[in-house]
Amino acid sequence: MKYLDEFSDPALAGKLLDRIHEVTTRPWAIMEVCGGQTHSIIRHGIDQLLPDGIEMIHGPGCPVCVTPLDMIDRALEIAAREDVIFCSFGDMLRVPGSERDLFRVKSEGADVRLVYSPLDALKIARQNPDRQVVFFGVGFETTAPANAMTVYQAQRLGVENFSLLVSHVLVPPAVAAIMESSTCRVQGFLAAGHVCSVMGTREYPPLAERYEVPIVVTGFEPLDILDGLRQTVTQLEAGRSEVENAYPRAVAEHGNPAARQMLEDVFEVTDRSWRGIGMIPRSGWRLSGKYRAFDAEYRFDVGGINTEESSVCRSGEVLQGLIKPNECAAFGTLCTPRNPLGATMVSSEGACAAYYQYRRLDLAGSGATS
Amino acid sequence: MTQEARDHTDLVAVPHPSAAVDPAAWTCPAPLRDSPTIVMGHGAGGAMSAELVQHLFLPGYGDAATPDLGDSAVCTVGGRRLAFTTDSFVVRPTFFPGGNIGDLAVNGTVNDLAMSGARPLFLSTAFILEEGTPLEELNAVARTMGEAAGRAGVQLVTGDTKVVDSGHGDGIYVNTAGVGLLDENVHIGPDRARPGDVVLLSGEIGLHGIAVMSSREGIEFGTTVESDTAALDSLVQHMRATGADLRVLRDPTRGGLAASINEIAVASGVGIEITERDLPVPEAVSSACGLLGLDPMFVANEGKLVAIVPAEEAEQVLAAMREHPRGEKAAVVGECVADHPGAMVSRTGLGATRVVDLPVGEQLPRIC
Numbered sequence: 146m147k148y149l150d151e152f153s154d155p156a157l158a159g160k161l162l163d164r165i166h167e168v169t170t171r172p173w174a175i176m177e178v179c180g181g182q183t184h185s186i187i188r189h190g191i192d193q194l195l196p197d198g199i200e201m202i203h204g205p206g207c208p209v210c211v212t213p214l215d216m217i218d219r220a221l222e223i224a225a226r227e228d229v230i231f232c233s234f235g236d237m238l239r240v241p242g243s244e245r246d247l248f249r250v251k252s253e254g255a256d257v258r259l260v261y262s263p264l265d266a267l268k269i270a271r272q273n274p275d276r277q278v279v280f281f282g283v284g285f286e287t288t289a290p291a292n293a294m295t296v297y298q299a300q301r302l303g304v305e306n307f308s309l310l311v312s313h314v315l316v317p318p319a320v321a322a323i324m325e326s327s328t329c330r331v332q333g334f335l336a337a338g339h340v341c342s343v344m345g346t347r348e349y350p351p352l353a354e355r356y357e358v359p360i361v362v363t364g365f366e367p368l369d370i371l372d373g374l375r376q377t378v379t380q381l382e383a384g385r386s387e388v389e390n391a392y393p394r395a396v397a398e399h400g401n402p403a404a405r406q407m408l409e410d411v412f413e414v415t416d417r418s419w420r421g422i423g424m425i426p427r428s429g430w431r432l433s434g435k436y437r438a439f440d441a442e443y444r445f446d447v448g449g450i451n452t453e454e455s456s457v458c459r460s461g462e463v464l465q466g467l468i469k470p471n472e473c474a475a476f477g478t479l480c481t482p483r484n485p486l487g488a489t490m491v492s493s494e495g496a497c498a499a500y501y502q503y504r505r506l507d508l509a510g511s512g513a514t515s
Numbered sequence: 516m517t518q519e520a521r522d523h524t525d526l527v528a529v530p531h532p533s534a535a536v537d538p539a540a541w542t543c544p545a546p547l548r549d550s551p552t553i554v555m556g557h558g559a560g561g562a563m564s565a566e567l568v569q570h571l572f573l574p575g576y577g578d579a580a581t582p583d584l585g586d587s588a589v590c591t592v593g594g595r596r597l598a599f600t601t602d603s604f605v606v607r608p609t610f611f612p613g614g615n616i617g618d619l620a621v622n623g624t625v626n627d628l629a630m631s632g633a634r635p636l637f638l639s640t641a642f643i644l645e646e647g648t649p650l651e652e653l654n655a656v657a658r659t660m661g662e663a664a665g666r667a668g669v670q671l672v673t674g675d676t677k678v679v680d681s682g683h684g685d686g687i688y689v690n691t692a693g694v695g696l697l698d699e700n701v702h703i704g705p706d707r708a709r710p711g712d713v714v715l716l717s718g719e720i721g722l723h724g725i726a727v728m729s730s731r732e733g734i735e736f737g738t739t740v741e742s743d744t745a746a747l748d749s750l751v752q753h754m755r756a757t758g759a760d761l762r763v764l765r766d767p768t769r770g771g772l773a774a775s776i777n778e779i780a781v782a783s784g785v786g787i788e789i790t791e792r793d794l795p796v797p798e799a800v801s802s803a804c805g806l807l808g809l810d811p812m813f814v815a816n817e818g819k820l821v822a823i824v825p826a827e828e829a830e831q832v833l834a835a836m837r838e839h840p841r842g843e844k845a846a847v848v849g850e851c852v853a854d855h856p857g858a859m860v861s862r863t864g865l866g867a868t869r870v871v872d873l874p875v876g877e878q879l880p881r882i883c
Contacts, residue, residue: 150801155792158865190867236808252554261732261807367865483562503869 152366153189161371162194165378172198173381174330175374176323176466178316179285179337180207180494181365187499189367199378202330202466203499205319205422206337208284208312209236209492210464213418214454216312217242219447220281221250223310226445230256230273232266233281236492241485243452263295263309270299270307279441282309287339289313289430290404293411296432296439310441311431314417316340317348318428324356328467333377335363335370338392343408345400349388357386364392411436420454420488421461460487463496470497477501560769562873586627586765589697596699598633600624601692609652609686611730613722613741616689617656619817621663621671622746623768624693629748630764630820632703632755633695635667640691641675645684656687667746669693701755707762708783713829714849715822717750717842718743720772721800724814729803740799745818750841757835759828765821770873773812775821776849776859777873789849789871790862812861812871823851 177183183203186192192201205211221242224231231247238247238259251257256276260266263280270278282292292309299307316337323329336349341362353360359380363373373391380387390396410433417429432440442448454461458480459473470476470489480486482498489495556563573580583589587600604620621638628635640660644653664671722743729740747766754761763783767775772794780787789812796811804811818841824832829847836842859871 153864155864155866188869189863189865190869191865193867194865248554248556249552252552261734502872 152364152368154368158367158371161368161375165199165371165375166196168375168379168382169196169199170382172200173332173378174200174202174466175333175335175377176202176204176331177335177363177370178204178206178320179335179340179365180210180492180496181339182335182337182363182370183207183496183499184494185365185367185370187503190503191367191370195374199374203463203496204323204334204466205419205464206285206316206340207489207492207494207496208288208314209240210460210488210495211314211419211421212237212240212283212312212488213420214243215418215450215452216283216310217246218450218452219442219445220310221245221247222447222450223279223441223445224250224255224257225253226255226277228277230258230269230276230278231281232258232260232263232269232278234261234283235259236494237281237283239485240488240491263292264298267295267299267302267304267307270304271302274306276306277444278307279445280307280309281312283312285314285316285337285340286343286408287337289408289412290343290401293404293407296411296436297407299439300436305438308439308441308444309432311412312417313412313430314419315414315428315430317352318425319419319422320349320352320360321356322422322425322428323465324352324358326465328465331358331466333359333381334361335373335377336360336388338362338364338369338395341390341392341396341400343401343404345398345405346388346390346396347398353386353388359386360388362388362390362392362396364395419464421458421464423461455486458487460489460497463489470500471504473497560774565873586630587633587695589631589633596697596701598628598631598695598697599692600627601690602627603688603690605685605688606727607685608727608730609656611742612726612739614744614817615656615659616687617659618663619742619744620689620691621660621667621669622744622817624691625663625667625669625746625748626766626817626820628693628695629746629751630703630766631695631697632701632751632761632764633697634752635669635693635695635746635748637672638664638669638691638693639673639675640671640689642677643684643688643690644676644678645686646678646681648686653687656689663746667748703761703764705763705765705779705782706784708779708785708787708823708851709762709825710785710851710853711826712762712785712823712851713826713847714776714787714789714851715824715829715833715836716772716795716846716848717747717820717822717836718818718844719795719797719800720767720816720819721796721804721811721814723768723817724771725800725803727815728807734803734806738799740797740803743816743818745841747818747820747841750820750836750839753839753842754822754832754835757828757831759832760825761822761832762825763821763823767816767819767821769815771811771813771815772821773810773859773871774873777871779821779823780859781857783851784856786852786855786858786860787849788852788860788862788868792862792864793846793848795844795846826850 247257266280349360359377361373361376376389376391412430413433414427415431416426418424457475462468485491489497557567587598590597602623604616606616609616625635726740726742765775776787836845861871
């Protein structure tokens with residue numbers, strides 16, 4: 146496929162790996178921010194090929210993983226209502242709330258539908274004027290423009306039975322929160338390429354400067370990730386901490402102006418809780434006053450639902466890079482993709498699920514299969 | 516009944532603490548977990564389907580159950596060995612690029628028989644129809660079934676029709692059961708793979724799953740992806756004519772190549788290593804999978820087979836496959852090893868390795 150195969154070329158990957166080995170003289174801990182990058186690193190086995198001292202810390206950029214438990218419980222409460230058609234992207238369906246997940250609610254008779262775009266949910270709303278149609282709008286800056294567009298269209302077309310359950314979160318405040326943590330070990334960041342394709346790169350120089358960390362905007366294919374790593378290690382070895390763009394084919398400095406304008410109109414910044422991390426001030430978006438009527442939290446009055454995380458689950462430490470997934474006692478025993486205790490075990494982008502799927506044999510020692 | 520491979524991955528796991536499942540209903544050694552009701556994952560051909568068989572159907576059937584590990588059961592009647600299988604088809608939409616529920620139902624059962632090495636002979640056809648289904652649609656399905664049976668050389672010898680109230684079905688559901696005869700010298704089974712054996716794949720993967728998904732969801736991927744639904748018995752006969760020892764044959768339908776390879780690895784007690792670079796994946800399938808966050812190894816096929824043969828006979832069998840129209844793009848995709856018995860390991864394009872597990876339930880498209 147164009148833009149996929151070219152960026153997986155083994156010969157070029159070998160050259161980039163050679164270059165990384167050449168420039169590396171010391172151990173470095175580098176965080177890839179985005180879950181898509183985590184998935185790609187583990188799926189292609191990139192971390193197995195890096196110099197011994199280079200440690201990848203898997204960041205909090207998986208929307209499924211950081212959506213807080215009480216937001217899942219709100220979704221479940223809304224989805225279970227008889228008058229509601231609840232629409233969601235696929236990988237939210239298996240995220241455990243405190244007692245069940247959307248698959249369970251569906252099996253109990255709720256009308257839960259998997260869609261590939263929020264605009265499909267709007268179409269469903271227009272086809273079912275006597276039902277309430279709710280879309281679960283989760284994700285980072287990447288998925289936000291489509292959700293913003295959908296709410297904008299709903300208002301423009303007067304589709305009053307549509308609403309959005311919003312749980313949008315933002316990358317730069319999370320990067321700041323990670324660097325502020327007293328236990329932080331991260332020395333460099335691969336920034337999330339698709340987030341930057343929307344927002345541009347201008348939010349990052351102040352972060353690189355304040356925390357003295359290199360931040361390299363990086364894509365998702367093997368060559369993208371290797372080139373991002375090469376640039377990050379080169380900066381670290383030279384004692385530089387700058388923002389560089391290793392994903393120029395998708396990311397412009399100013400991002401996507403049309404998308405940003407839409408985001409500014411539809412959303413406003415708010416405090417958000419992150420599953421496993423906690424409250425980060427001004428780290429998310431909610432619908433702005435002008436569009437409040439389309440906010441499912443208000444429409445269904447579920448804002449009062451508050452739930453606590455499983456005390457066994459250490460996904461917070463995983464998301465902050467303090468432990469590797471297999472260092473959690475529940476990993477692979479109490480907690481598996483079948484019975485996830487925390488969201489990092491649910492999505493294939495989650496660090497725990499990626500380790501479970503692709504690394505179980507290495508971690509358990511040769512010969513073990515259970 | 517087709518017996519799925521045992522759930523080998525997490526027999527030691529305990530139930531989710533919050534799952535409201537009645538412990539009294541559990542059967543040893545591992546309980547049915549997650550849900551007190553049927554969920555979609557129970558029908559997806561992965562670990563949940565296998566667990567339903569292992570912990571509900573088999574204990575329920577008791578002594579009456581003598582399941583066979585293969586795609587078909589092989590029974591001996593009057594000195595002759597008979598292959599017997601059944602499969603239900605609930606695909607939505609009924610008509611999709613490259614086929615419809617009718618040829619899918621005939622080819623699927625023919626292929627389950629063919630994977631045991633049997634010559635498929637007779638099929639039954641049973642319909643569950645929803646009130647209001649246009650006769651025109653049913654007629655089109657029936658004609659396609661006749662044509663598919665003709666191509667596969669099987670006879671449709673008995674059938675049944677039931678109608679359910681509007682809203683209690685989804686148009687047309689079809690069940691087919693089939694019987695075939697095995698020659699005396701044929702011994703093909705999922706437990707016969709040995710370290711050193713070679714894994715052959717008859718062609719491009721992922722076509723049926725993507726064809727159905729794109730027509731169901733109205734997603735276009737540049738070119739129309741057509742289902743690969745086809746009967747494979749003549750390909751199998753052609754492979755058998757080489758005289759080589761076909762140890763394992765499997766058609767990787769639900770759960771895709773990953774599910775079939777995992778099942779073989781568990782049943783045979785070998786490790787199986789697949790080289791990703793050697794997998795024939797059509798460009799449109801890899802584009803679609805890239806877009807939806809799916810792995811082609813988990814996407815369904817309806818006209819492909821995996822064969823495991825001794826290394827010294829691999830070249831001969833591969834050549835025979837490539838002579839046949841259903842195997843033109845056949846390739847060597849991996850080998851069986853003594854390491855990590857029961858597990859499938861994939862060598863990535865970059866030369867690293869990863870475990871490829873049996874899918875739990877349905878594969879879920881990722882958000883981004």
